[in-house]
Amino acid sequence: MSTETTSRLSDFLRIADLDRTGLDDLLNLAAALKDHPTAMLDERRGKTVGCYFNKPSTRTRVSFEAAANRLGMLPIMLRPDELQLGRGEPIADTARVLASFVEAIVVRTFAQADLEEMAAAAGVPVINALTDEHHPCQALADLLTLRERFGELEGLRLAYVGDGNNVAHSLLEAGALAGMQVAVASPPGYEPDAAIVAGAEAVAAENGGSVRVVTDPAAAVELADAVYTDVWVSMGEDAERDRRLRDLEPYRVDEALMAKASPRAVFMHCLPAHRGEEVTAAVIDGPTSVVFPQAANRLPTEGAVLATLVGPT
DSSP: OOOOOSOOOSOBSSGGGOOHHHHHHHHHHHHHHHHSTTTTTTTTTTOEEEEEESSOOSHHHHHHHHHHHHTTOEEEEEOGGGSGGGGTOOHHHHHHHHHTTOSEEEEEOSOHHHHHHHHHHOSSOEEESOOSSOOHHHHHHHHHHHHHHHSOOTTOEEEEESOOOHHHHHHHHHHHHTTOEEEEEOOTTOOOOHHHHHHHHHHHHHTTOEEEEESOHHHHHTTOSEEEEOOSSOTTOGGGHHHHHHHHGGGOBOHHHHTTSOTTOEEEEOSOOOBTTTBOHHHHTSTTBOHHHHHHTHHHHHHHHHHHHSOOO
């Protein structure tokens, strides 16, 4: 199976690192890897990927480790307490050292700035496995899921409801690049970052899509092909739990809200989910839910990212 693409991707820190061709190439390669999981097993045998995880993880950790194995690569999982970062070694020094041992570095951490510092110092590709600002690997899996369901992405209506967080940011960038119509509904104070919205608006205009941010969840969901939400209290926000639950309560995705979407609409969530908070059990466990196909698609999409950034042996 060929991994040649027209993408000039050197790191994958956010969806905005891609152009439209690069996005299509990744999704096409992911689809091919999903159909033929071990087709590239021998092409990168002997290569290594370092996976630095500064946040707990289920889907991201397991899918990246499995994806690396299916490419014939050795994944080395690293926690902060296993590295000298915890004793004050600069991020840049750690990146330079890791780059002498591995062919790529996967990073799951808090600050986007830390990820960017690591990428600037490392001599190998760096992949964002989640930061507080972006979750690009999740967005790739989401788009693959939608393409499988609807056949194409261009013109699809995607509504994101709730906290305008890292998932919302990556969906805005990905949907805009794919020519989708993306609407985000968030309460005042929880809107996605204005600069990210502005960038997505410009990209959407170039690709036949649209981006809008509103406060009314019903307005965002009207005739949507996909309704998406995420947890209201993310890692590191526990001190704000009571306030966040109160502010976001009107944004719960329930059957009444889903009824405002298109009759063919699907429900999406990046997981983990809290039934009864951001979504009702009737919706997430109902017939419109595609949350588990979404999770499964993390494996082939991350395999596509690794294969694109790390060439054959």
